[in-house]
Amino acid sequence: MPYAEMPLNERERVAALYARQLLDTPPEERFDRVSRLAVRSLEVPIAYVAFLDGERQWFKSVCGLSIAEVPRRTSLCSHTILSMEPILCPDTLEEPRFADNPNVTGPPGIRFYMGHPLSTPEGHNIGTFCVMDTQPHPLSDEKVRAFLDLAQWAQNELNLIDVISLQEALLEGKARLHELNQQLEKRSHFIRSVLGRFLTDQVAEQLLEHPQGLNLGGESREVSILMSDLRGFTPMSERSTPAQVVDLLNRYLARMTPVIEKYGGTIDEFIGDAILVIFGAPLACPDHARRAVACALDMQLAMDDFNTESLALGVPAMEMGIAVNTGEVVVGNIGSATRMKYGVVGSAVNMTARIQSFTLGRQVLISEQTLKELEGQARVDGHLRVKVKGVDNPVCIYDIGEIRGDYQLSLPLPAHLNRA
Numbered sequence: 001m002p003y004a005e006m007p008l009n010e011r012e013r014v015a016a017l018y019a020r021q022l023l024d025t026p027p028e029e030r031f032d033r034v035s036r037l038a039v040r041s042l043e044v045p046i047a048y049v050a051f052l053d054g055e056r057q058w059f060k061s062v063c064g065l066s067i068a069e070v071p072r073r074t075s076l077c078s079h080t081i082l083s084m085e086p087i088l089c090p091d092t093l094e095e096p097r098f099a100d101n102p103n104v105t106g107p108p109g110i111r112f113y114m115g116h117p118l119s120t121p122e123g124h125n126i127g128t129f130c131v132m133d134t135q136p137h138p139l140s141d142e143k144v145r146a147f148l149d150l151a152q153w154a155q156n157e158l159n160l161i162d163v164i165s166l167q168e169a170l171l172e173g174k175a176r177l178h179e180l181n182q183q184l185e186k187r188s189h190f191i192r193s194v195l196g197r198f199l200t201d202q203v204a205e206q207l208l209e210h211p212q213g214l215n216l217g218g219e220s221r222e223v224s225i226l227m228s229d230l231r232g233f234t235p236m237s238e239r240s241t242p243a244q245v246v247d248l249l250n251r252y253l254a255r256m257t258p259v260i261e262k263y264g265g266t267i268d269e270f271i272g273d274a275i276l277v278i279f280g281a282p283l284a285c286p287d288h289a290r291r292a293v294a295c296a297l298d299m300q301l302a303m304d305d306f307n308t309e310s311l312a313l314g315v316p317a318m319e320m321g322i323a324v325n326t327g328e329v330v331v332g333n334i335g336s337a338t339r340m341k342y343g344v345v346g347s348a349v350n351m352t353a354r355i356q357s358f359t360l361g362r363q364v365l366i367s368e369q370t371l372k373e374l375e376g377q378a379r380v381d382g383h384l385r386v387k388v389k390g391v392d393n394p395v396c397i398y399d400i401g402e403i404r405g406d407y408q409l410s411l412p413l414p415a416h417l418n419r420a
Contacts, residue, residue, distance in 0.1 A: 035061045050077055092113055114131050201420065218331055227352045255305065287340055300364060323353075352367075
């Protein structure tokens with residue numbers, strides 16, 4: 001007896017069968033219905049849907065046989081799965097592949113066989129739909145068409161299993177995607193909240209939306225720089241415990257940070273009790289000088305509430321000096337590939353620090369360039385010509401007590417100017 005050859009894709013074929021988990025499963029009406037209809041309409045005693053693995057042919061649905069499986073090597077269907085075309089055999093004794101098969105020459109004595117391969121969408125023949133009889137049958141066109149229709153029905157039922165599996169996978173994938181989106185949202189919220197503690201919202205958003213912004217490098221831009229400093233902080237810190245110093249700084253910075261953010265300032269860094277703020281970067285704004293001066297005045301006003309809170313806690317009141325300067329600087333990511341910060345460098349930064357060193361408590365001093373940017377919309381309470389380190393000629397700095405226009409803010413007039 002000629003045994004059927006193994007398909008060239010046998011390994012993939014068996015893997016596709018196992019993936020569908022069809023073997024040794026309970027009967028299903030979808031396949032039983034096809035087998036029953038085949039027996040009635042084709043007037044044969046045997047009809048079945050079977051699947052073949054490496055060693056056996058297992059009957060998923062069967063009418064007319066009382067067995068669950070047969071060896072694959074003696075199965076007639078082992079020949080059927082080798083082709084995409086059906087095998088239509090009116091008399092098995094006249095078919096060389098079947099004539100000496102033990103299922104033909106011995107029990108159950110099969111003499112009539114029609115088998116059609118059942119395949120996966122990938123083209124792997126994993127099973128068959130077959131009808132058999134112990135008597136030869138002539139093949140009429142009507143009988144062949146009916147068989148092919150039933151075979152297509154069986155194929156559709158097999159395809160439906162794949163569709164249901166795909167739907168389940170899609171639902172699982174959708175649920176998993178929803179879970180991943182929730183995790184991503186939590187992660188994004190966490191990253192934004194962490195970045196927000198070290199960067200302004202503008203810088204954080206820019207880095208998150210444009211990761212390439214993390215590259216080292218900068219650009220030249222005109223900005224306004226604000227630097228504030230608490231007067232008498234160093235002597236006070238020497239008389240206090242570390243915990244008291246940290247508590248005071250945290251309360252102070254917690255008061256100042258919202259004011260800075262209100263005017264769109266980017267906090268470059270906290271230097272002890274000093275704050276360095278940039279206006280006009282990373283987001284450009286044409287009124288950066290006005291914003292910076294308005295912010296400085298508002299920060300001075302915020303010191304009243306801070307000192308009220310301090311006195312209630314038994315901490316002496318403090319005063320703050322602020323300087324604002326406008327000029328060309330380099331802004332961008334500064335540092336190394338492993339550790340960097342968004343910052344600003346240039347002589348304008350140094351000038352701001354020099355001006356700040358001349359401030360008194362509750363005073364806002366600005367440079368001549370910043371005053372020009374205000375276009376007369378400020379109250380100048382005084383000015384000084386000072387010699388600044390690194391600059392050959394004396395520079396003029398201005399004591400500002402009020403800003404008008406879009407940012408209407410004012411400090412009380414100094415005592416020597418208040419004639420009321």
